[in-house]
Amino acid sequence: MPTLKQLLVGRPLETGEIQEQKLSKKAALAVMASDNLSSNAYATEEMLLALVTAGAVSLTLSIPAAFMIVGLLWIVITSYGQTIKAYPTGGGAYTVAKENLGINPALVAGAALLIDYVLTVAVSVSAGIAAITSAVPSLYDQRVGLSVLAIAVVMLANLRGVRESAAVFAGPVYLFIGCAYLLAIGSLVRYYFGAEVPRVEAVPAQTVEPLAGLLLLRAFAGGCTALTGIEAVANGVQAFKEPVTHNATIILYTLGVILATLFLAITLAAHLFGLVPLETETILSQLGRLTFGTGPVYYLIQITTMAILILAANTSFTGFPRLSSIIAKDRFLPRQFAHLGDRLVFSNGILFLGLAAGALVVVFNADVHALIPLYMVGVFLSFSLSQSGMVIHWLRERTPGYHWRIALNAIGAVTTAVVLFIVAAVKFTQGAWLILLAIPAIVLMFRKIRQHYFQVSSELSVASYDRVRDLRHTVVVPVPGINRASLGALEYARSISPDVIAVHVNVDGEDPERLTSQWEFWVEDVPLVVLNSPYRAVLRPLLRFIDEVETFRNDDVVTVLLPEFVPAHWWQRILHNQHGLILRGALSFKPKVVVTSVRRHLQR
């Protein structure tokens, strides 16, 4: 019979069954593109949202902002092209920073990346559900529940292990790329050749002059979200078929071209149609309805948009557990994150990610716009640290042509650092402050955890230990009276030490004679001490007695043996006093006392 766990996550897998699956270029694009390309679902909208508060007229700034973002994309991609060459085994920001910049920058990058994995899940799933609620507005009120459900499904799939991933990814990703181009080109065609669509009048440039610089920065900061996920290729180099570097580079640039063209086309189309962000309908949905009407093509676009966004969330479920296991192996996270679960996946990391992302979705009401400001700081912080690490890398390696490689990565590092300051400043009050507080807090936690493990292992070290010694110990058995439980405990006590003392606390003012005479009949070779308790307390006299035994005997250990009985049903426990439990708690702080329960299991 499979257990519930086995039904949900599948049978255990042997350690030997682990295998790296090598990906063809087509498969690799599918697996690595979803996180990045899916940002097309909300990047244009974030730009427009940043502009719309300044009036519809300023929306025209989305065009220059989009071109700035594509420029930035080119710089980032060129920089990551270098990383692929230098780290053919996978160059995540944590690894690159650790090897080149030292442990503190690496921890900052690690904290930023872990946060971003959580946010990728929260943002992607919320945006995916927004694609659905745009098409079916009656579901809008259920968006939080639907988002949590989607996270739960993805989490469960990952707990089973998602080795089939390339096969699962290819369909939706290529379908989405196709649909997105169809939408972008279709809407432009419709605008220029269609008849009845609304057109925006040309706006004289000077109208937006006074605030234009600041507004442009805001639009730029909002749209930068298009770049999220671009680092996936550099992180996953080792998954490519040979020649690894060559194939990965081709995919990186292909991804860049697709992203840039889609992003520009969608932004242009949204501008031409004069679209304005709405609370209950996404820009992509508005564009789809205007271009194709609310028909099968429109629904296909919405469904593939949701699908690629869910897949984007799914990539975090591989990335987060993998990174947290690397960090845990460096002892900066609880060791539970380092262990492979019985399905050969890092189950604890997957569970943690699912719960954290679910919590974010609930707190932020599955609102993409509210989550985005938290997202950007971590992304650009890890971009910048990664590129800075590459500068140091080339300085050390001095491979042929290292000068221009340094220049490329330095441009990448500085540009992303500047963007980091822009997004932190622009989005500060909208939530970026939270991340600016969280990152140092997490770094501090990393260091505390490592320090603790270090102390434990030094305190447990056997370096200065003598050989195993012989111990002397006394056994104290508190007995409430003469019954099977206490006689059982006394039998056990006699078997582990020749030195046993039984102790009874007399609370009810009963006659001690009765007990002692019975005692002699049942257990002649164990002395019984009767403690009178005028205040009816049971525990205090016992604890005092154990202290005295400890002091006067001066043995290595005092063993306290508690005779207990276990009722047949859990609810019956409340019918009995919990003295054993409380005594165990009180004694747990004494280093030289061992507490043992000898249990008698009742049948009914």
Next chain:
Amino acid sequence: MPTLKQLLVGRPLETGEIQEQKLSKKAALAVMASDNLSSNAYATEEMLLALVTAGAVSLTLSIPAAFMIVGLLWIVITSYGQTIKAYPTGGGAYTVAKENLGINPALVAGAALLIDYVLTVAVSVSAGIAAITSAVPSLYDQRVGLSVLAIAVVMLANLRGVRESAAVFAGPVYLFIGCAYLLAIGSLVRYYFGAEVPRVEAVPAQTVEPLAGLLLLRAFAGGCTALTGIEAVANGVQAFKEPVTHNATIILYTLGVILATLFLAITLAAHLFGLVPLETETILSQLGRLTFGTGPVYYLIQITTMAILILAANTSFTGFPRLSSIIAKDRFLPRQFAHLGDRLVFSNGILFLGLAAGALVVVFNADVHALIPLYMVGVFLSFSLSQSGMVIHWLRERTPGYHWRIALNAIGAVTTAVVLFIVAAVKFTQGAWLILLAIPAIVLMFRKIRQHYFQVSSELSVASYDRVRDLRHTVVVPVPGINRASLGALEYARSISPDVIAVHVNVDGEDPERLTSQWEFWVEDVPLVVLNSPYRAVLRPLLRFIDEVETFRNDDVVTVLLPEFVPAHWWQRILHNQHGLILRGALSFKPKVVVTSVRRHLQR
């Protein structure tokens, strides 16, 4: 340094310090009257509430209903006068029913009484706070919080022990009696001699004719709440000075006269002024304002009303713990209720009562009118069982004149049984059904508890036990590796048995050679078994191994010794695996396995 508990409830008291305090008649009236007399604060109002839905005109029925209730009061008092004679040591319904009717009626009476103690607290405190919020309407929204606070204060006072009670009671009770007469007489004087007060026109009798019978029953059922607490004198006979029976009887009749006159006068005055129950102001408060204006006399009436109601709640804090300890000594309730706490009070009963009443007040929003329907069923059920028991008592005793004693108690029993059916029927849908379900449920619980204790003591009985035997046992020590914790555990293991096996689960596919060679250096005389775990599980292989040891060794006991270390701070626990805890849980169901932790306490 006193602990927090000592600051709140005082120093522990010796068992010898317990003493029954004997009360003079004056003191006894004060102590025993509060529960009963305080019902004047809401009884008239409950009658009017039952009538007001049928229109203001039907309010005139409150006068005949009040006379019916006074008649019932006379019957009940006469019946209880008999109980005082028969049970000079205190004749609560549980005791009387148990001795005369058998255990099942006694358990029904016990359940009814326990419920009513809880309701007395909830109703009295809610009514007491209503007296205050009537005077200061701005506090109305805080009534639930204030009620809970009042319950907490009374509970704390009782946990300290309220030996000073007579002294505390006398002032407020006599002040309340004075104030209540002042109000009753004052308002009648004001009505007949005052000028500007509104007067109700005489209503032609036929107007209410069609429904009159039913309405009268409803008013009667509501007003019966005036009788609650009348049994206190019979329960507390042993507290009187000699001649006990004589003194108690005098107080019982005095109480009856005071109650009857106050109740009739207040009901008459309310009727004459045409008062109608309001949500935010009590009838007593309305009457006070009309008679004396909103001045010092009015405020004095409200404050003394609140005071006597809080005292009424306080009487339950003596009655409930005392009754539950009697029932617990009969083994029908958890034994924790039977023990005197260190202040010589039954602390568990006091805590339970406080929490239960607090919960009721919160659930019912401190609304007296919502609580009353729950109240009456238990009251009249215990009245009727108590009186029926008295009938049997006289039949057995056959003391001189037992015929007319039987007649008196039989009238009492039948009358209260009839009233029981009336209140159960009239109040059924308003909440009485809850109590009609709760009483059998509690009786069932009583019986289950007793059955459990009986089984435990028979299973623990040493009747068929051999003398204490010598046990053989094997010790199994699971070791994660060689460190101070595992070496410490091994030292302990060797000291309690010559038969020790260490066992290691190899999860990471590490080389077992390294461990075994180290092992030989540190612990030469304990064999080490290495279990390979291809699925990376730690616990399953260990449990299987322990099972095998149990089967093959066939010893009396297998001791599993867990080497554990205790981090210096609690939060550090989450940084370590909880294998010890889980193993302990999994092994706790095996009768022949003893699990012990040998702990190493870390310093930092």
